[in-house]
Amino acid sequence: MLKGMRGQTMVGGLLLAANIFVGCQGSMDSKAAHSPQDTLALETEAKQDTLAKGKLATRLKDSAKQKVDTVGVIKKDSVIRQAKMEQRRIKDSVRRELDKLPKHIYFTFDDGPLRGSAAIDSIAKARNIKINVFLVGKHANMSKGLKRDFQKYYDNPLVECYNHSYTHANNKFTTFYSNPVSAFDDFAKNEQDLKLQHKIIRLPGRNIWIYDDIRRIDLQSGASTADMLYGSGYKIYGWDVEWKIHGLTGKPLQSVTEIYNRLRNYMNNKTSQEPNNVVLLMHDDMFQNKKGQALLSSLIDTIQKSTDYKFEFMRDFPFRY
Ligand SMILES: [Zn+2]
Known part of the structure; x- marks a missing residue:
C-alpha cells in the first residue's frame, strides 16, 4: 500500500538485523542479544531523531518491516523472538518520544x-x-x-x-x-x-x-x-x-x-x-x-x-x- 521508502531507515533496519545476528553469535545465551551499550546507543539515537524532522514517523513505520537474516543461525526461533521484542521496544520508545511533541x-x-x-x-x-x-x-x-x-x-x-x-x-x-x-x-x-x-x-x-x-x-x-x-x-x-x-x-x-x-x-x-x-x-x-x-x-x-x-x-x- 505504501510505496514511500526512505533510505536511512532501510540502513537502520539492516543495522538492527546485523546487531541481533552478531549478538547471538557472540553468546550462546539468547538473552544477551544486546549489551547495555547497544541499548544505550539505540536510545540515544531515538532521542537524536526527535531533532531531525520526520525521522520518528519513519522509524515507527519501518519498525514493522524489519527483517532478520537467519541464514546459518541455529537458534532461529529465539532470533526471531528477539527481533520481534526489539521491534516492539523501538515502536514503544518512538511512541513515547512522539507523545511529548505537538499533536x-x-x-x-x-x-x-x-x-x-x-x-x-x-x-x-x-x-x-x-x-x-x-x-x-x-x-x-x-x-x-x-x-x-x-x-x-x-x-x-x-x-x-x-x-x-x-x-x-x-x-x-x-x-x-x-x-x-x-x-x-x-x-x-x-x-x-x-x-x-x-x-x-x-x-x-x-x-x-x-x-x-x-x-x-x-x-x-x-x-x-x-x-x-x-x-x-x-x-x-x-x-x-x-x-x-x-x-x-x-x-x-x-x-x-x-x-x-x-x-x-x-x-x-x-x-x-x-x-x-x-x-x-x-x-x-x-x-x-x-x-x-x-x-x-x-x-x-x-x-x-x-x-x-x-x-x-x-x-x-x-x-x-
Ligand atoms: Zn464528497
Whole structure:
C-alpha cells in the first residue's frame, strides 16, 4: 500500500538485523542479544531523531518491516523472538518520544456549500478554530443562498477552501474515474469556478492519499485520476476518521464521546496516516439542524478542554517529527 521508502531507515533496519545476528553469535545465551551499550546507543539515537524532522514517523513505520537474516543461525526461533521484542521496544520508545511533541487535528467538511455550511462557518468563528472545506462548484451554483454560503467560507480567514470536483462525479464514481482525462477537467473547472487558491484535492467517493513520498490507494478505480492530478502539482488527501450524523434528524451514528475517543486512540496509538496528525471527515449536510450543530460545538469543546491538540489547515499537513 505504501510505496514511500526512505533510505536511512532501510540502513537502520539492516543495522538492527546485523546487531541481533552478531549478538547471538557472540553468546550462546539468547538473552544477551544486546549489551547495555547497544541499548544505550539505540536510545540515544531515538532521542537524536526527535531533532531531525520526520525521522520518528519513519522509524515507527519501518519498525514493522524489519527483517532478520537467519541464514546459518541455529537458534532461529529465539532470533526471531528477539527481533520481534526489539521491534516492539523501538515502536514503544518512538511512541513515547512522539507523545511529548505537538499533536495536530484537522477538521474537514466535504460536499459544501450545502445546507449546514453557514452554521459550520459560524461555529468556526465562535470557537476560533481553523477548519477545512472540500467544495463542490456545482452546489455553489444551485442557488443564490448557497452561493452566499460559499462566499462566507471564502471570506473567512479561519476556513480554507479546497477542491472536491465540480460535479462530485454525479455520484457515479466508477464511471467518473473510468475517464481520468474528463475527471481531471472536472477538478480544473472547479478550481477555476471557485477561484481556489491551493492545489489540494479530496477525491469524491475515494479515500486516496498522494503527497510527498506517500501513495495510498483504497480503490484502484480513481488511482489513474489521482496520479494524473498529482503529476500536475496537486496533493491528494483522504481521512483517518469519519463522523456520521443524520442530516435531517441530527441523530448521530457515533456519539460525541465515541468520535472523541476514536480521535484520541488514533493520536495515542500513532495509527493515523501520519503520527501526531489526525484528519477527521465530516459532511456539510450533517449540520443543517440545531441538534447536529450542537454536537459539532460539543466535540470542539471536548477537544479544547481535554487535549492540547492544535486545529490545523490541510495546507500545513503533515507536521512530521
Ligand atoms: Zn464528497
